[in-house]
Amino acid sequence: MELKGLKAWIIYIALDFQYIWPKLRQDDAKYGHKMLDKYESLLRQHDLRPTRQRLLISEILFGCDHRHVTAEQLRSEVADRGGNMSLATIYNTLNQFSDVGLLREIKLEENVTYYDTNNDHHHHFYDPKQSKLIDIPSEQISLDKLPDVPDGQTIDRVDVIIRLS
Numbered sequence: 416m417e418l419k420g421l422k423a424w425i426i427y428i429a430l431d432f433q434y435i436w437p438k439l440r441q442d443d444a445k446y447g448h449k450m451l452d453k454y455e456s457l458l459r460q461h462d463l464r465p466t467r468q469r470l471l472i473s474e475i476l477f478g479c480d481h482r483h484v485t486a487e488q489l490r491s492e493v494a495d496r497g498g499n500m501s502l503a504t505i506y507n508t509l510n511q512f513s514d515v516g517l518l519r520e521i522k523l524e525e526n527v528t529y530y531d532t533n534n535d536h537h538h539h540f541y542d543p544k545q546s547k548l549i550d551i552p553s554e555q556i557s558l559d560k561l562p563d564v565p566d567g568q569t570i571d572r573v574d575v576i577i578r579l580s
Protein backbone atom coordinates (compact mmCIF):
# COMPACT_ATOMS: atom_id res chain seq x y z
CA MET A 416 0.00 0.00 0.00
CA GLU A 417 2.75 2.30 1.03
CA LEU A 418 4.77 1.45 -2.08
CA LYS A 419 1.75 2.17 -4.28
CA GLY A 420 1.42 5.63 -2.76
CA LEU A 421 5.10 6.29 -3.27
CA LYS A 422 4.87 5.26 -6.93
CA ALA A 423 1.92 7.57 -7.51
CA TRP A 424 3.86 10.40 -5.90
CA ILE A 425 6.91 9.77 -8.09
CA ILE A 426 4.73 9.72 -11.23
CA TYR A 427 3.09 12.96 -10.13
CA ILE A 428 6.45 14.66 -9.66
CA ALA A 429 7.65 13.33 -13.02
CA LEU A 430 4.58 14.71 -14.77
CA ASP A 431 4.80 17.98 -12.96
CA PHE A 432 8.34 18.60 -14.09
CA GLN A 433 8.19 16.99 -17.48
CA TYR A 434 8.40 20.13 -19.50
CA ILE A 435 10.86 22.20 -17.51
CA TRP A 436 13.05 19.34 -16.37
CA PRO A 437 14.88 18.68 -19.68
CA LYS A 438 15.62 22.41 -20.18
CA LEU A 439 16.82 22.92 -16.64
CA ARG A 440 18.91 19.76 -16.80
CA GLN A 441 20.51 21.03 -20.02
CA ASP A 442 21.41 24.23 -18.23
CA ASP A 443 22.84 22.20 -15.38
CA ALA A 444 25.14 20.47 -17.85
CA LYS A 445 26.02 23.77 -19.54
CA TYR A 446 26.81 25.79 -16.44
CA GLY A 447 27.97 22.93 -14.29
CA HIS A 448 25.78 23.68 -11.30
CA LYS A 449 22.31 22.87 -10.12
CA MET A 450 20.03 25.46 -11.64
CA LEU A 451 16.94 23.89 -10.13
CA ASP A 452 18.40 24.00 -6.63
CA LYS A 453 19.49 27.60 -7.17
CA TYR A 454 16.03 28.90 -8.08
CA GLU A 455 14.31 26.67 -5.59
CA SER A 456 16.29 28.21 -2.75
CA LEU A 457 15.89 31.72 -4.19
CA LEU A 458 12.10 31.29 -4.15
CA ARG A 459 12.10 29.75 -0.68
CA GLN A 460 14.23 32.62 0.65
CA HIS A 461 11.42 34.93 -0.48
CA ASP A 462 8.66 32.75 1.03
CA LEU A 463 7.44 31.59 -2.37
CA ARG A 464 6.67 27.93 -2.97
CA PRO A 465 8.84 26.67 -5.84
CA THR A 466 6.09 25.61 -8.25
CA ARG A 467 7.07 24.56 -11.76
CA GLN A 468 5.74 27.85 -13.17
CA ARG A 469 7.77 29.94 -10.76
CA LEU A 470 10.89 27.86 -11.38
CA LEU A 471 10.60 28.23 -15.15
CA ILE A 472 9.99 31.98 -14.90
CA SER A 473 12.91 32.35 -12.46
CA GLU A 474 15.19 30.53 -14.84
CA ILE A 475 14.15 32.82 -17.73
CA LEU A 476 14.42 36.03 -15.68
CA PHE A 477 17.39 35.39 -13.44
CA GLY A 478 19.43 33.01 -15.58
CA CYS A 479 21.14 35.86 -17.43
CA ASP A 480 22.17 39.49 -17.01
CA HIS A 481 19.73 42.11 -15.73
CA ARG A 482 16.82 42.69 -18.02
CA HIS A 483 13.49 44.45 -18.47
CA VAL A 484 10.55 42.37 -19.65
CA THR A 485 6.84 42.78 -20.22
CA ALA A 486 4.37 40.04 -19.40
CA GLU A 487 3.79 39.44 -23.12
CA GLN A 488 7.52 39.03 -23.81
CA LEU A 489 7.85 36.64 -20.92
CA ARG A 490 4.87 34.64 -22.12
CA SER A 491 6.47 34.12 -25.52
CA GLU A 492 9.76 33.09 -23.92
CA VAL A 493 7.88 30.57 -21.79
CA ALA A 494 6.27 29.25 -25.00
CA ASP A 495 9.70 29.02 -26.68
CA ARG A 496 10.69 26.62 -23.92
CA GLY A 497 7.67 24.47 -24.46
CA GLY A 498 5.64 25.94 -21.60
CA ASN A 499 2.09 27.12 -21.87
CA MET A 500 0.97 29.73 -19.34
CA SER A 501 -1.92 32.14 -19.57
CA LEU A 502 -1.17 35.84 -19.47
CA ALA A 503 -3.05 35.96 -16.15
CA THR A 504 -0.66 33.39 -14.65
CA ILE A 505 2.32 35.32 -15.98
CA TYR A 506 1.00 38.58 -14.47
CA ASN A 507 0.25 36.89 -11.14
CA THR A 508 3.75 35.47 -10.97
CA LEU A 509 5.39 38.78 -11.95
CA ASN A 510 3.34 40.62 -9.34
CA GLN A 511 4.21 38.07 -6.66
CA PHE A 512 7.89 38.39 -7.57
CA SER A 513 7.59 42.19 -7.36
CA ASP A 514 5.79 42.04 -4.01
CA VAL A 515 8.65 40.11 -2.42
CA GLY A 516 11.33 42.32 -3.99
CA LEU A 517 12.68 39.95 -6.63
CA LEU A 518 11.59 42.35 -9.38
CA ARG A 519 10.91 46.04 -9.72
CA GLU A 520 7.76 47.12 -11.51
CA ILE A 521 8.09 50.08 -13.89
CA LYS A 522 4.81 51.48 -15.18
CA LEU A 523 5.48 53.62 -18.23
CA GLU A 524 2.03 54.23 -19.60
CA GLU A 525 -1.39 52.97 -18.77
CA ASN A 526 -0.89 49.61 -20.45
CA VAL A 527 2.88 49.42 -20.57
CA THR A 528 4.51 47.84 -17.54
CA TYR A 529 8.02 46.49 -17.47
CA TYR A 530 9.51 44.23 -14.83
CA ASP A 531 13.14 44.93 -14.02
CA THR A 532 15.42 42.23 -12.62
CA ASN A 533 17.88 44.90 -11.43
CA ASN A 534 16.89 45.84 -7.89
CA ASP A 535 19.66 48.37 -7.31
CA HIS A 536 18.45 51.94 -7.42
CA HIS A 537 18.84 53.29 -10.94
CA HIS A 538 17.03 55.31 -13.58
CA HIS A 539 16.06 54.61 -17.19
CA PHE A 540 16.11 55.80 -20.74
CA TYR A 541 12.98 54.69 -22.56
CA ASP A 542 13.01 54.18 -26.30
CA PRO A 543 9.36 53.88 -27.34
CA LYS A 544 10.22 53.02 -30.95
CA GLN A 545 12.12 49.92 -29.91
CA SER A 546 10.02 49.40 -26.76
CA LYS A 547 13.24 49.29 -24.81
CA LEU A 548 14.42 50.44 -21.39
CA ILE A 549 18.11 51.17 -20.82
CA ASP A 550 19.57 51.48 -17.32
CA ILE A 551 21.12 54.74 -16.11
CA PRO A 552 23.25 54.37 -12.96
CA SER A 553 21.76 56.51 -10.18
CA GLU A 554 24.98 58.52 -9.73
CA GLN A 555 24.70 59.82 -13.31
CA ILE A 556 21.65 61.90 -12.43
CA SER A 557 21.72 64.65 -9.85
CA LEU A 558 18.50 65.88 -8.33
CA ASP A 559 19.36 69.31 -6.93
CA LYS A 560 15.89 70.68 -6.42
CA LEU A 561 12.82 68.76 -5.45
CA PRO A 562 9.40 70.19 -4.55
CA ASP A 563 8.12 70.44 -1.00
CA VAL A 564 6.55 67.17 0.03
CA PRO A 565 2.90 67.25 1.17
CA ASP A 566 2.53 67.47 4.96
CA GLY A 567 3.15 64.26 6.82
CA GLN A 568 4.73 62.49 3.87
CA THR A 569 8.27 61.70 2.85
CA ILE A 570 9.86 60.85 -0.48
CA ASP A 571 10.27 57.11 -0.84
CA ARG A 572 12.46 57.31 -3.94
CA VAL A 573 12.69 59.21 -7.22
CA ASP A 574 12.63 57.24 -10.46
CA VAL A 575 13.65 59.19 -13.54
CA ILE A 576 12.55 58.00 -16.96
CA ILE A 577 14.09 59.89 -19.88
CA ARG A 578 12.11 59.31 -23.06
CA LEU A 579 14.11 59.05 -26.26
CA SER A 580 12.92 59.82 -29.77
Ligand SMILES: [Zn+2]
Nearest residue numbers: 531533539550
Ligand atom coordinates in the same frame (compact mmCIF):
# COMPACT_ATOMS: atom_id res chain seq x y z
ZN1 LIG B 1 16.51 48.86 -15.12
